[in-house]
Amino acid sequence: MKDEKKRTLYLKVRVSPEEMAAIKKKFENSGMSSLSGFVRAMVFEGYIVHIDENELKRLTVLANNIANNINQIAHRANVTNKVYKEDIEEIKELGDKLWRPLMFLHTKVAQLKH
Incomplete structure (x- = not known):
């Protein structure tokens, strides 16, 4: 003591x-x-974290749009029994659009630990 x-x-x-x-x-x-x-x-x-709700909403909308696009591509592949190169490229592009803001968010959260 x-x-x-x-x-x-x-x-x-x-x-x-x-x-x-x-x-x-x-x-x-x-x-x-x-x-x-x-x-x-x-x-x-402890930490005081300011979260920009508009940025989180934008990220959520982006994720939902990407999920919808991927579902449409999956549906088309199921109906036609074909996977098109353009669809695979679109999925990659959509993943990149989501990956960048997620990595930015990850970096900001990691900074809180130090």
């Missing part, structure tokens, strides 16, 4: 009952043994 003796300052934060309930729930789910330690960990190691 050597570290606790160094902690001579007191931090007081006001929260609503709902906020306290949320904090306690997160603390319980953390597996940590002390609420003070949990709060310190969140202050020093």
Whole structure:
């Protein structure tokens, strides 16, 4: 408990009952043994992430459009029993359109870990 003796300052934060309930729930789910330690960990190691909902919506729309296009190609292949080179190229292009923003998102999330 050597570290606790160094902690001579007191931090007081006001929260609503709902906020306290949320904090306690997160603390319980953390597996940590002390609420003070949990709060310190969140202050020093936690992240505030701003998510641009419009970008996520754009990515979702893109993924849905790609899935629809791939389904149309699969349907055509099932009906005709033929797979066309153009269809395979289109699937590759669609995959590339989705891959780039997903890799960008992956890079941003990976930066949070460091």
